[in-house]
Amino acid sequence: MSRAAEVVTVKDVPMRTTNVQDQVLRAALDLFSTQGYATTSVQEIVAAAGVTKGAMYHYFSSKDDLLFAIYDRLLSLQKARLDEIVARGAERGDAVEDVLRAVCEDVVATSIEFMPEGTVFTRSQHMLMPDRQAEVKRRRREYHEEFEALLRRGIDEGVFRGDVPTAMLIAHFFSDVHYLSQWYSPDGPLTAAQVAEQLTELFLRSIGRAPGED
Amino acid sequence: MSRAAEVVTVKDVPMRTTNVQDQVLRAALDLFSTQGYATTSVQEIVAAAGVTKGAMYHYFSSKDDLLFAIYDRLLSLQKARLDEIVARGAERGDAVEDVLRAVCEDVVATSIEFMPEGTVFTRSQHMLMPDRQAEVKRRRREYHEEFEALLRRGIDEGVFRGDVPTAMLIAHFFSDVHYLSQWYSPDGPLTAAQVAEQLTELFLRSIGRAPGED
DNA sequence: TTCGCCAAACCGACCAGACGGTATGACTGA
DNA sequence: TCAGTCATACCGTCTGGTCGGTTTGGCGAA
Numbered sequence: 001m002s003r004a005a006e007v008v009t010v011k012d013v014p015m016r017t018t019n020v021q022d023q024v025l026r027a028a029l030d031l032f033s034t035q036g037y038a039t040t041s042v043q044e045i046v047a048a049a050g051v052t053k054g055a056m057y058h059y060f061s062s063k064d065d066l067l068f069a070i071y072d073r074l075l076s077l078q079k080a081r082l083d084e085i086v087a088r089g090a091e092r093g094d095a096v097e098d099v100l101r102a103v104c105e106d107v108v109a110t111s112i113e114f115m116p117e118g119t120v121f122t123r124s125q126h127m128l129m130p131d132r133q134a135e136v137k138r139r140r141r142e143y144h145e146e147f148e149a150l151l152r153r154g155i156d157e158g159v160f161r162g163d164v165p166t167a168m169l170i171a172h173f174f175s176d177v178h179y180l181s182q183w184y185s186p187d188g189p190l191t192a193a194q195v196a197e198q199l200t201e202l203f204l205r206s207i208g209r210a211p212g213e214d
Numbered sequence: 215m216s217r218a219a220e221v222v223t224v225k226d227v228p229m230r231t232t233n234v235q236d237q238v239l240r241a242a243l244d245l246f247s248t249q250g251y252a253t254t255s256v257q258e259i260v261a262a263a264g265v266t267k268g269a270m271y272h273y274f275s276s277k278d279d280l281l282f283a284i285y286d287r288l289l290s291l292q293k294a295r296l297d298e299i300v301a302r303g304a305e306r307g308d309a310v311e312d313v314l315r316a317v318c319e320d321v322v323a324t325s326i327e328f329m330p331e332g333t334v335f336t337r338s339q340h341m342l343m344p345d346r347q348a349e350v351k352r353r354r355r356e357y358h359e360e361f362e363a364l365l366r367r368g369i370d371e372g373v374f375r376g377d378v379p380t381a382m383l384i385a386h387f388f389s390d391v392h393y394l395s396q397w398y399s400p401d402g403p404l405t406a407a408q409v410a411e412q413l414t415e416l417f418l419r420s421i422g423r424a425p426g427e428d
Numbered sequence: 429t430t431c432g433c434c435a436a437a438c439c440g441a442c443c444a445g446a447c448g449g450t451a452t453g454a455c456t457g458a
Numbered sequence: 459t460c461a462g463t464c465a466t467a468c469c470g471t472c473t474g475g476t477c478g479g480t481t482t483g484g485c486g487a488a
Contacts, residue, residue: 020437036340038252042474053475054439063474123337126250164412165404171397172390172416179389183381190379198378202386206420234464256448267449269464277448 021059023049028066033116037067037124067124068132074117075139081106082146096154101200103150104173108196111177112184119181144170151207160207173203235273237263242280247330251281251338281338282346288331289353295320296360310368315414317364318387322410325391326398333395358384365421374421387417 027048031040042063046056060066085106089099111118125136151169154160176199184195241263245254256277260270274280299320303313325332339350365383368374390413398409 036252038250039341041472043472052439054477055437057475058436058438123340126337127253164416167397168404168409168412169416171393172413175389175393175396176386178396179385179392182389182392183385190382195382198382199386202378202383202420206416255446257446266465268466271449272463 020049020051020055024051024056024059025066025069029070029116029120032067032070032124033119037120037127064127064129064132067120067128068136070117070120071125071128071136074114074121075136075143077114078107078110079139079143081110082143086146086150095159096150096157097159097204100150100154101204103147104200104203105196107177108180108199109192111180112186112192112195115181115184118178122178122181144174147173154207159209161209164207169207172206176203234263234265234269238265238270238273239280239283243284243330243334246281246284246338247333251334251341278341278343278346281334281342282350284331284334285339285342285350288328288335289350289357291328292321292324293353293357295324296357300360300364309373310364310371311373311418314364314368315418317361318414318417319410321391322394322413323406325394326400326406326409329395329398332392336392336395358388361387368421373423375423378421383421386420390417 024045028040028045031044031048042053042056045066046053049056060069082103085102086099088094089102125133128136148166148170151160151166155162155166180195184190186192238259242254242259245258245262256267256270259280260267263270274283296317299316300313302308303316339347342350362380362384365374365380369376369380394409398404400406
C-alpha cells in the first residue's frame with residue numbers, strides 16, 4: 001500500500017489529501033462488499049465518499065486501483081502478523097503445534113475483523129487486471145509457503161500426520177478462513193474469539209497424527 | 215456425465231429449441247466462470263453459443279435468468295443426490311458415520327465434477343435479483359438442514375462431538391466444498407476421488423468424539 | 429505583516445462506446 | 459393460415475475515464 005506514505009504530516013495541518021483517500025477507500029470497500037465490484041460505479045463511490053470524481057482520479061489511477069488497494073492492505077497486514085507470530089515462536093522456542101495454533105487463531109480472528117475485505121477478496125479477485133491478479137496470487141503463495149513450513153516441521157517432528165499432502169491441508173484450513181464471510185455474523189451467538197478457537201481446534205485435531213500411524 | 219439428462223429426444227426430430235437452450239446455457243456457464251457474470255455481455259454469450267440475441271431472449275427472460283438456471287441445475291442435482299444417499303442409508307440401516315461419509319464424499323466429488331458451476335455460484339450469487347437470491351438461500355438452507363440432521367443423530371448416538379455448535383461444523387465442512395475451485399485442478403496429482411476421500415476423512419476426524427469427552 | 433506566486437488539490441461537464449433489452453417482421457413446418 | 463421460432467435493427471441509459479480550468483494553502487520576498 002503506502003500510497004500516501006510520503007505525505008508529510010505537519011502538526012495542525014489537517015492533511016486533506018489523506019482524508020480524501022481514506023474516505024474513498026472506505027466507501028469503495030463498503031460498496032464493493034455489499035454490491036460487488038462490477039455493479040458499483042465510480043459515481044456511486046465518490047458520492048458515498050463525499051468527494052468528486054476529479055478528486056478521486058487525482059489519487060487513484062483507475063477503478064481497478066481501488067480494488068487492488070483493498071487487497072494490498074489486507075495482504076500486507078496478514079503477512080506481517082504471520083511473520084511476527086512465527087518469529088516470536090522461534091525466539092521463544094515454542095512447540096510447533098503452539099505456533100501453528102497461534103497462527104490459525106490469529107488469521108481467523110483477523111479475517112473476521114476485516115470481513116468486508118475478505119468478501120471483496122473472494123468475489124472480485126478475478127476482476128483485477130491480469131498483472132495485479134498475478135501480484136495478489138504471488139503474495140498469497142508467499143503466505144501459504146510460510147504456513148506450509150510450519151506444517152512440514154510438525155510432520156518431521158512427528159506431531160502432524162504425513163499421509164495427506166500439505167497442499168490439501170493448507171486448502172483445508174484456508175477454506176474455513178475464506179468461508180467465514182458466508183456464514184459468520186458478529187450479531188450471532190458466537191464471538192470472533194470463540195470461532196477462531198473452535199475452527200483452529202477442529203483443524204488441529206484433523207491434522208494430528210493418527211493413533212495407529214507410524 | 216449426462217449433463218442434459220431429462221431432455222426428451224424424439225427420434226429424427228433435431229429438437230432445435232432444446233439445443234438453443236443448451237448451447238446458450240453452456241456458453242453462459244463457460245463465460246461466467248472464467249470472466250465473471252457482470253463482465254460478460256449477452257452479446258458475448260450468444261456469439262459463443264452460435265445463436266442470436268433474439269433467439270436467446272425467446273427462451274430466457276433476462277441475463278439474470280441465465281444465472282439462475284445455472285444455480286437451479288446444481289442445487290437440484292445435489293439435493294437429489296443427498297436425498298438418495300440418506301434414503302439408501304436409512305433403508306439399509308447404515309451407521310450414521312457411514313451415511314455421513316458417503317454424503318460428504320459425494321458432494322465433494324460432485325462439486326469437482328461441476329466446478330464451473332461452483333465457481334459461478336461463489337462469485338456471482340450476490341448479483342442475482344433479490345427474490346432469486348432468496349430462493350437460492352432457501353434451497354441451500356434445506357440442504358444444510360438435512361445435513362445437520364445427520365450430525366445431530368451422530369451427536370445423540372455419541373459418535374460425534376457435542377461441544378461445537380452444529381452450525382460451525384456445517385460451515386467447517388462446506389467451506390472445503392466451496393473452496394475447491396480455488397485450488398483444485400484436475401490436471402494436478404490428485405484425482406477427484408482422492409480429494410473427496412481425504413477431505414471427508416479430515417472432516418470426520420475433526421468431528422469425532424474427543425478421547426476424554428463424556 | 430502583506431503581497432505575489434506556484435504547485436498541488438480539486439472540480440464537474442463532457443465523451444465515446446458498450447450495455448441489456450425490445451420491436452418488428454420474415455421464415456417455417458403443420 | 460397460424461403459432462412458434464428466430465434475425466435484425468435499434469433504443470435509452472449508464473459507464474469509466476478525461477480534461478481544461480479553478481481554488482487552496484504554504485512560503486519567500488518586500
